[in-house]
Amino acid sequence: MSLRETTLAVIAKVSKADAAAIRPDMDLVADLGFDSAKALELLVELEDALGIEVSDEQAARLNSVGDILAIVETLEPPTQPPRG
Amino acid sequence: MTADTASLPTSLREALRRAALDFPHRGIAIFDSRGRSCERQSYAELYRLATESAARFAGLGIGRDEPVLVALPTSWEWMEAWFGLLMRGAWPVASSGAGAMAAAEAQFDKVDKVMAAIGARHVVASESFRAQAGEQGFGFAHEGVITIERLRGALPARTGSAAGVSDAGDVAFLQLTSGSTGLPRAVMITHQGAIHNPVASDEAIGAPLGEPMHRLAECMVSWLPLYHDMGLIGCLMLPMLCGLDSWLLRPEAFLARPRLWLEQLGSHGTSFAPAPNFGYQLCLERIPADKREGLDLGAWRAAFTGAEMVRPETTSAFCAAFEPHGFRPESLRPCYGLAEGTLAVTFDVKGSGVRTLPAPAGTDAGFAMTDVVSNGVPIRDTSLRMTAPDGSVLPDGAIGEVCIKGPGVFRGYYRDPEATAATLKNGWFSTGDLGFLAAGELYLTGRTKDLLIVHGHNIMPDDIERLADSVTGGGGLMRSAAFSVARGAAGEQAVVVVETAEADPARFAEIGREIRIRIGRTMGLPLADLVFVRRGRIPRTTSGKMQRGELRQRYLDGTLERLHDAPMHEPTGHGAAKEPNR
Numbered sequence: 001m002s003l004r005e006t007t008l009a010v011i012a013k014v015s016k017a018d019a020a021a022i023r024p025d026m027d028l029v030a031d032l033g034f035d036s037a038k039a040l041e042l043l044v045e046l047e048d049a050l051g052i053e054v055s056d057e058q059a060a061r062l063n064s065v066g067d068i069l070a071i072v073e074t075l076e077p078p079t080q081p082p083r084g
Numbered sequence: 085m086t087a088d089t090a091s092l093p094t095s096l097r098e099a100l101r102r103a104a105l106d107f108p109h110r111g112i113a114i115f116d117s118r119g120r121s122c123e124r125q126s127y128a129e130l131y132r133l134a135t136e137s138a139a140r141f142a143g144l145g146i147g148r149d150e151p152v153l154v155a156l157p158t159s160w161e162w163m164e165a166w167f168g169l170l171m172r173g174a175w176p177v178a179s180s181g182a183g184a185m186a187a188a189e190a191q192f193d194k195v196d197k198v199m200a201a202i203g204a205r206h207v208v209a210s211e212s213f214r215a216q217a218g219e220q221g222f223g224f225a226h227e228g229v230i231t232i233e234r235l236r237g238a239l240p241a242r243t244g245s246a247a248g249v250s251d252a253g254d255v256a257f258l259q260l261t262s263g264s265t266g267l268p269r270a271v272m273i274t275h276q277g278a279i280h281n282p283v284a285s286d287e288a289i290g291a292p293l294g295e296p297m298h299r300l301a302e303c304m305v306s307w308l309p310l311y312h313d314m315g316l317i318g319c320l321m322l323p324m325l326c327g328l329d330s331w332l333l334r335p336e337a338f339l340a341r342p343r344l345w346l347e348q349l350g351s352h353g354t355s356f357a358p359a360p361n362f363g364y365q366l367c368l369e370r371i372p373a374d375k376r377e378g379l380d381l382g383a384w385r386a387a388f389t390g391a392e393m394v395r396p397e398t399t400s401a402f403c404a405a406f407e408p409h410g411f412r413p414e415s416l417r418p419c420y421g422l423a424e425g426t427l428a429v430t431f432d433v434k435g436s437g438v439r440t441l442p443a444p445a446g447t448d449a450g451f452a453m454t455d456v457v458s459n460g461v462p463i464r465d466t467s468l469r470m471t472a473p474d475g476s477v478l479p480d481g482a483i484g485e486v487c488i489k490g491p492g493v494f495r496g497y498y499r500d501p502e503a504t505a506a507t508l509k510n511g512w513f514s515t516g517d518l519g520f521l522a523a524g525e526l527y528l529t530g531r532t533k534d535l536l537i538v539h540g541h542n543i544m545p546d547d548i549e550r551l552a553d554s555v556t557g558g559g560g561l562m563r564s565a566a567f568s569v570a571r572g573a574a575g576e577q578a579v580v581v582v583e584t585a586e587a588d589p590a591r592f593a594e595i596g597r598e599i600r601i602r603i604g605r606t607m608g609l610p611l612a613d614l615v616f617v618r619r620g621r622i623p624r625t626t627s628g629k630m631q632r633g634e635l636r637q638r639y640l641d642g643t644l645e646r647l648h649d650a651p652m653h654e655p656t657g658h659g660a661a662k663e664p665n666r
Binding site for chain 1: 117188212336339340341366370539597598600601603604605608609610
């Protein structure tokens with residue numbers, strides 16, 4: 001799976017939405033019903049699936065599916081893979 | 085007070101000094117933001133740190149009885165700031181850090197408004213908080229922010245008598261809680277309340293086990309935010325006063341990996357911990373059967389559930405799920421409390437599991453409860469009574485407003501004599517919660533106040549409505565009203581009703597989405613439902629005051645006429661949010 005596909009699959013799993021229905025312009029809260037607990041669940045699932053680490057500052061700016069797709073592409077996996 | 089409390093410290097400053105001397109091996113362990121590693125320090129070290137930082141706060145010109153905000157995450161920097169201010173004789177005011185998804189700008193705005201309302205000159209915050217607030221043009225960012233670096237670089241001044249004697253009835257700190265004007269209210273907590281309440285709680289917690297909890301337990305494990313009364317009083321003051329270890333996770337670490345909390349509860353000897361219903365529900369949902377392996381909850385002797393309505397469906401499912409992993413169902417114990425009572429008001433002291441009665445007529449339909457939960461009996465020296473709207477005291481079994489009196493009751497809302505006078509009379513505080521007494525135990529059935537409690541956090545409808553109105557044009561074309569309805573184990577969720585003259589259904593989707601985005605980004609709050617109605621359909625009194633309770637009743641009855649097919653623009657992924665219970 002490509003990075004994009006994996007990311008969309010994780011978003012679909014956490015939001016319990018159909019992966020095919022997820023579009024980049026979707027807002028996490030307005031369109032996918034996220035609250036802060038769901039947002040944090042999504043972050044750790046993405047970090048585990050992709051071997052990346054998202055900083056608190058970066059996380060605070062993630063509002064839409066497109067924001068997430070953009071940020072995972074800029075992040076290199078850390079030298080030390082995250083636990084869990 | 086009984087003889088037992090005669091030897092209690094008379095101030096929190098004295099309490100910290102005693103903890104340092106009497107419990108040299110006990111202390112506080114704080115995990116990093118991801119809950120991976122932790123840094124532990126003894127109470128002796130905390131005392132040293134706080135004394136030093138008190139002198140530096142004095143050097144920065146912070147005076148006695150001066151409110152200073154602390155907007156830091158759960159960390160040793162938080163301890164250095166909060167306890168430093170306490171030792172200085174100033175009033176620390178713990179304020180929320182930026183929540184995930186809640187815009188930083190909304191947090192700066194809140195800090196700015198709180199500082200103005202309580203006359204605070206300073207907020208202790210991180211360098212990135214200062215820099216960002218400065219970029220966004222907030223005035224307090226210039227001289228008002230004390231970063232930890234600035235604090236540590238300050239020349240210490242002699243604090244003189246600052247760390248000395250204070251009257252037990254003096255204000256120790258301010259606790260922020262939601263207020264109706266769109267601004268948090270600052271609850272004045274006294275030294276007496278902040279000492280008596282945890283000590284009385286310790287007794288009540290240990291009651292079914294035969295002795296005060298501190299004789300049985302090693303530690304408290306908490307993920308609750310320190311700006312919340314349950315986190316600050318229950319999980320920091322109580323262990324410090326009773327000589328127990330405190331293991332503190334950040335809320336974000338728990339929300340990201342709820343299992344961390346349960347792992348820690350089983351790792352440091354006999355433990356106890358509180359959480360709102362939502363915390364137990366999150367463990368159930370996010371730690372499915374195949375992820376429970378290796379958990380050992382045998383050491384968790386008291387699991388408190390409070391700060392929001394206790395849902396019997398959650399507690400029984402939690403017991404069933406975790407009993408095979410050592411959890412004792414009898415250790416799950418409901419409690420009731422609120423910031424204006426310092427924290428605890430009642431505890432279940434029977435310790436025979438969650439006990440319920442069938443919900444009586446008059447139970448709020450919006451809470452969707454078939455059974456109501458016993459929250460137990462008042463803690464020591466504390467009285468409880470139910471009153472009718474005319475103020476008369478009701479007999480057992482009758483539903484009325486819960487009123488409390490005792491050493492934990494707050495001194496008043498700081499700089500808000502009107503709100504104080506409206507709720508605090510002759511030592512009795514009218515809580516705004518509705519319930520009844522049966523065999524001396526408190527059962528909650530609803531609320532008189534228009535308040536939403538989502539995941540243990542109190543939210544005033546005005547805050548939601550202001551954001552919705554900012555999209556719709558407020559007093560112009562549209563006007564909104566917000567309330568909550570409970571959806572089974574998911575607990576309370578927010579619903580917004582918008583009055584509109586708009587006739588084009590295509591516009592509803594557009595405006596609705598904008599409202600959801602605005603509320604989501606500012607408050608981190610998803611809406612379970614958003615309803616458009618004709619103008620004039622939100623009921624009002626003759627004087628024009630919105631009647632949210634009546635509106636909510638119509639919504640629940642299904643008699644509210646929607647201008648669109650229900651539900652409007654349901655978020656794809658919000659499984660729990662479906663049709664209201666009818």
